[in-house]
Amino acid sequence: MKNIISLAISFALGVCVSGGPVLAQDKPAGVFKFADQVKMVTMDPQRQSGGGIGYLRPVYESLFAKTSDGKAVPLLATDYKIDGLSVTITLRKGVTFSNGEPFDAKAVVANINRGVKIGILEGLGPVEQASPVDDLTVMIKLKEPNPSIIDDFTGVAGMMIAPKALDDPALDRNPVGTGPYVYNKELSREGEVRVYTPNPKYWDPQQQGLARYEIWEIPDDTARLNALKTGQVDAGIWLANPQAAIIDRAPGLKLVRNNGGYNYHLVISDREGSKVKALADKRVRKALSYAINREAFNKAIQFGLGASACQAYAKGDWAFDQSLESNCQYDPKKARALLAEAGYPNGFNFTMPSIPVYQPRLEALAGFFKDIGVTMTIQPVEPGTLARRSRTTDFPTTNLVWGTVTDPKFLYARYISKDGTYNPFKATPSGELTKLAEEGLKSPEIEARAPIYKKMAKILTDESYLIFITSTPLLVGVSEKIANNPTVKYSSGEDSINLRGLKVSN
Numbered sequence: 001m002k003n004i005i006s007l008a009i010s011f012a013l014g015v016c017v018s019g020g021p022v023l024a025q026d027k028p029a030g031v032f033k034f035a036d037q038v039k040m041v042t043m044d045p046q047r048q049s050g051g052g053i054g055y056l057r058p059v060y061e062s063l064f065a066k067t068s069d070g071k072a073v074p075l076l077a078t079d080y081k082i083d084g085l086s087v088t089i090t091l092r093k094g095v096t097f098s099n100g101e102p103f104d105a106k107a108v109v110a111n112i113n114r115g116v117k118i119g120i121l122e123g124l125g126p127v128e129q130a131s132p133v134d135d136l137t138v139m140i141k142l143k144e145p146n147p148s149i150i151d152d153f154t155g156v157a158g159m160m161i162a163p164k165a166l167d168d169p170a171l172d173r174n175p176v177g178t179g180p181y182v183y184n185k186e187l188s189r190e191g192e193v194r195v196y197t198p199n200p201k202y203w204d205p206q207q208q209g210l211a212r213y214e215i216w217e218i219p220d221d222t223a224r225l226n227a228l229k230t231g232q233v234d235a236g237i238w239l240a241n242p243q244a245a246i247i248d249r250a251p252g253l254k255l256v257r258n259n260g261g262y263n264y265h266l267v268i269s270d271r272e273g274s275k276v277k278a279l280a281d282k283r284v285r286k287a288l289s290y291a292i293n294r295e296a297f298n299k300a301i302q303f304g305l306g307a308s309a310c311q312a313y314a315k316g317d318w319a320f321d322q323s324l325e326s327n328c329q330y331d332p333k334k335a336r337a338l339l340a341e342a343g344y345p346n347g348f349n350f351t352m353p354s355i356p357v358y359q360p361r362l363e364a365l366a367g368f369f370k371d372i373g374v375t376m377t378i379q380p381v382e383p384g385t386l387a388r389r390s391r392t393t394d395f396p397t398t399n400l401v402w403g404t405v406t407d408p409k410f411l412y413a414r415y416i417s418k419d420g421t422y423n424p425f426k427a428t429p430s431g432e433l434t435k436l437a438e439e440g441l442k443s444p445e446i447e448a449r450a451p452i453y454k455k456m457a458k459i460l461t462d463e464s465y466l467i468f469i470t471s472t473p474l475l476v477g478v479s480e481k482i483a484n485n486p487t488v489k490y491s492s493g494e495d496s497i498n499l500r501g502l503k504v505s506n
Contacts, residue, residue, distance in 0.1 A: 028198045030504040031212040034496060035224045035236030037357055039217050040194060041384045043175040043183065045159040046115040050387030053156060054237070054496035058196040058213055059098075060177035062158030063089060063108070064150055070259060070405055070492035072150050076103065076160060076178060080150060082444075087140040087149055088133065095203040097162035098182045105132035107163050112140065114166055115157065122413055122421065123149075123157025147444035148407035180208045180499055192217060209487060209503030219356055219383050225477075228253065234482050234504070237495045238475040239357055240302030247477040248305070254483040258474035260493035262401035263309045264361065266352075267415065268465035270396035271427045276350045279396055283342040285464035289328050290335040291372045292365065298470050301364050306472035311457045312411055314404040314471045318446045319453040327461045328468070335372045347373030353381045353395050362399065365469075393424045404471060405493035408453040412437035415466055433459055 038051040045056050063077040079090035095103035112130035115121050126146040133139050142149070152158070162176035175183050181196035188195045196213040216233055218224040225243040227233045229250075238244040238255070248255040266288070273280025294308035310328040313320040339345060354362050359378070366376045381389050390398035400422070414421045416429045416437065433456060440452045460466055474495050482488055482504075489498040 028208045028211045030210055030506045031214065032210050032497075032502060032504050033214045033216060033233040033235075035216045035218045035227055035233040036496075037219055037221070037224065037237050037239065039191065039219060039384045040215075042172040044171045045121075045156040045161065046111075046118050047120055047172070048156050049120055049391075050384065052384065053494075055194055055215055056156065056159060056175070057179070057494075057496060058181035058215075058499055059175040059179045059183055060159040060161065061179050062155060063091075063153040063160070064158055066154045066491040066493060068259060068490055068492055072154050076158075077153070082149070085142040085145065087142065089138045089140065091136045091138065092203070093136060095178055096201050097160075097165075097176055097178050098199045098201055099162050099164060099176050100201060101162050101164060103160065103178055104135050105138045108132075108138045108160060110163050110166060111160050112138075121157045122410055123152030123155060125413060145441040146409075147441060147449065148409060151407060178203065180204075181210075181213055204500075207500040209501060210499070213499065221357070228477050228479065231479070235476055235478040235497060238477050240298075240305035240470075240472040240475065241357075241360070242303060244305055244475050244477065245303035252480045254478050254480065256476040256478060256483070256490065258476060258490045258492070258494070260403060260405040261314060261471060261473040263312055263314065263404055263471045264306075264401050264469050265309075265312075265399070266365070266467040266469070267390070267398045267400060267422055268396070268467070269390070269393075269398055269422065270425050271463075271465040272425060274425055275393070276348065276396040278342070278344050278348040279350065281342045282463060283338040284344060284348075285467070287335040287338040287342075287372060288369065288374065289464050289467045290331045290338070291368045291374070292328075292467070292469060293330040293368060294328065294469055295330070297361075297364055297368075301361055302470055302472060305475065306470040309468040309471040310461065311468055312402050312404075312406075312408065312466070313453075313457070317404060318450050319408045319457070321454040321457055324457060324461050332368075332372055339372060339374070345373075347375065349375045349377065350396050351377045351379050352397050352399060353386060353389055354378045354399070355381060355383050355386045357383075358386075358399055390422055391424055398422070402468075403493055408449075408456070409437070409440055411453075411456065411460070411466075412440075416460075427465075430459070 036054055040052050040055045045060055061076050064072045065075040067073055076092050077089050078092050081088040109130045109132050115124045116127050126142050126144050128141045128143045130138055130140045165171055165176035168174055180199055180202050182199045184195045184197050194215045198208050202208055221241055221243040224236050228236055247253045268279050268285055270276055270279050278284045298306045311324050362378045369376045416433050418426050418428055436452055436456045440449055487501055487503045491498050
């Protein structure tokens with residue numbers, strides 16, 4: 001049993017992370033402008049499948065939330081109990097949705113069961129169904145053990161939508177949640193800026209510090225940098241790129257390295273060779289890994305803001321295995337030898353999808369592959385569609401990022417399982433990997449799980465259908481004024497600023 005005291009909210013989520021006095025104001029005031037690097041696709045959290053979660057956070061709250069050091073603390077929930085395949089969650093009293101509907105067990109059950117039925121959210125994958133116990137208690141029945149269920153409920157899987165909005169066919173642009181702000185469609189401009197204003201029915205009004213919150217949709221890195229320099233925005237999210245490096249050393253700006261981050265990797269989706277025969281050979285996949293100069297990639301493409309990566313987990317993570325680091329050394333000679341041994345001395349061709357923010361990365365990788373005789377054709381896809389296209393058989397390979405605070409159980413759920421989210425060709429995993437995945441769910445204790453996932457990582461390194469390249473922290477570029485604002489807080493693993501208690505003076 002694990003109990004969480006609801007009082008932890010005010011401490012973990014409402015207290016500033018830096019010293020100095022809190023800005024005094026009696027009611028929401030000021031405007032905060034944030035720039036996202038991806039376009040908004042949907043405001044329906046249960047249909048969210050890629051980037052752009054920051055567009056949801058002003059409106060929707062989750063059952064639990066993450067602190068700056070990655071701990072799950074209560075938000076809309078106040079307590080929980082796990083007993084085998086049963087999870088009992090106690091809900092916060094006195095909360096309403098912005099449309100006036102009560103937040104209660106019926107609302108939570110409707111949300112969870114809808115999400116399970118839609119079947120997009122990974123965090124709801126192990127859930128069979130939810131049912132009400134009483135007005136403020138929910139019982140969730142799991143299909144299988146899930147040691148990260150509470151952690152899963154800190155994200156989109158735990159975001160709560162107003163019951164009447166669940167059936168709205170226009171929910172993707174008409175979000176209704178319990179959050180501190182509401183989406184203002186009249187003030188927003190599609191494809192340019194999303195505007196949020198205070199929710200008059202918010203259950204914790206002392207955490208509403210802004211009169212207006214804006215998210216600017218600026219995928220172009222240079223345009224986003226210029227917006228930050230000129231004051232068009234106060235902050236923005238960045239990948240490790242030239243513009244982030246400029247922010248890191250520019251006077252008046254600061255590059256914040258938030259806890260958590262992303263491991264950039266290639267996915268060999270067609271690992272049984274139905275479209276590209278060469279990719280079915282483990283030696284070919286290993287050759288691609290040996291062809292990549294990860295240190296040069298980090299310096300040239302990510303300007304030293306990241307580090308070489310050979311596995312899903314970042315150094316310091318409980319599942320990280322130092323012994324695997326030598327398995328992805330840069331060795332083009334060995335790569336060519338492996339290709340020749342596999343019957344491809346003159347290389348082969350394959351196609352890789354790209355979105356604008358990943359284009360420089362893929363151009364660099366294409367150069368490494370060309371050096372060993374392999375041609376990678378880069379095919380642009382619409383921004384915001386890479387995750388969706390990667391779940392289809394349109395391409396034999398793809399390139400994605402893995403959140404380094406993501407529970408390792410999702411490696412199997414995303415890439416390895418025959419029904420994996422990013423296993424569109426339905427490749428069958430080895431029995432050993434399947435057995436390890438099952439063992440990894442039996443205990444919630446890290447000490448028991450770590451050796452299991454290290455074994456899994458070793459096998460995956462050998463199979464090389466997941467080729468990890470670099471690991472970078474979450475990067476947020478902010479103005480000096482925002483850097484010195486004591487109410488600015490960051491939640492571990494989130495690529496936006498925590499809005500609860502955020503205050504600015506304009």
